[in-house]
Amino acid sequence: MCEAMAFYDRVEECIREVRADLNARPPGFLRELIAGVRVAQKVGLRSSIRHATIVLLIRLHNRLFDHPQHAQIPLSEGARSGLIGLHLLGGEREVQDALPCASIPSKTFHWALSAFSIDPRRYHFVDIGAGWGYALLLAASYPFRQVTGIEFAEELHAKASVNLDWAKAAGRIKTPHAQVRCESALQAELPQGPSLLFLFHPFREPVLRAFVEHVEESLRKHPRPVVVLYANPADRHVFDREGVIELKSRGVASWLLRLFSPVAIRAYAFTRPPPALTD
Template identity: 35%
Template sequence: MKLRAIIKRMRNAWRRHGWRMFGPLLLHNLRYYTKHWMRHGSLRMPRSSVDHIPGVETQRAVYLSELGYTGTVGESAEPYQPIDEAQFRSVMEALPIRLADYAFVDLGSGKGRALLLAAQAGFQTITGVEFSDELHQTAQKNLAAARDRWPNVDRIKLLCGDAAQYRPPLVPVVCYLYNPFGASVMRQVIDVWVRAMSTHSQDVWVVYSNPTQSELFMSEPVFEHQFTKAGSAVFRRRA
């Protein structure tokens, strides 16, 4: 990642989260990029195996200014950044469950990288919810290019809409979040999931990568923190 992009992200973080959260976020990201540099010898995000599929592009970051977000939407949405494939695989492999028995839901699914990796991991169903129509269309193109070249693409369903309005399935599920939005939207998302869980007893896991709003899950009695691995905080529905 170029220095100019890092400075831009820091300014956005200050504007969205204020001085109380800026310090902890800065420390979190310094630790993350230090580990990233030590592992890869570069700040550049390694290219995913997904992007070796002809016609698939999930690598390039997309900032809010490119998507035309302003006002409250721009304040609550985060730029698109691709998840590191090794990190994703590491935390999914650490889950003490049989992935084939679970649905996978990615809130803020962007261009679909995590969806394709989840399909390869063998989740029963995979759903991506993305607010940006532009990113949603890119994900559609990526899935079309990956069909017949990548396992289980037929299990993936793309939804273009507001994650705060998405009602989770009444089945065992892993909810995946890669720092997709700020505190106000995250609070709404958590409330929707808590209400949905009150109607069933299915197992629910939350994998929250780059967890800038993890305190919202920590303070929610229905979720219990299980572990933190590869830059992801993992929560489970409390028994």
């Protein structure tokens, strides 16, 4: 299922185009059948089957694992919600390049921590683009040194804050410190200790590139271990740079991720502070 979601988004775009062409004719099942054939003609049969598998996995994960958890959280927004009409902090570029809020499938999250051998006691976990706080709550159930959610949509931040208070009151938190901050990713001050930065494809490439430079700037001031977990790594080439290595996933969890996760996930380590910038 490698790079599953980036591929999924491309096929979904094609399906939207085909549906728009058909313009609601003919009605019902026949229209869906014709749309299916046209999509298969455009993207190929193998891609259509792969897309159908991802749709199935998304629905299975949601039905079996995530929907029951979302239902317990007071202000859950479910698996996907848009940003239209929300108050977004940050510059014009960050607003333009922001992607809608989707919550990480919980199994993908747990498998990734295991597959990349993350020792939570070592890191401050930071969710860059925390949405209404699902990944944050999942992370807070591990003994990370600290857990912080950074979200630039005021309304989502407010929901994440309520959800975190609920989780604390319900005794679901294993980390000693958990907080949410309403900030934009490019303006957020990053922790000065060893950090695990979690990104579930929150923004498009230009902002991702600027964010990675923001991390490098912070590493120049405070050299320390920094690992990035990048879910739905559509713009992973941004991490092809000096001083960054890709981590290999290992063990049973690695296979579970490859075979059964609806969302691909990659991990990168910043191996040394980047050289100082010269004018």
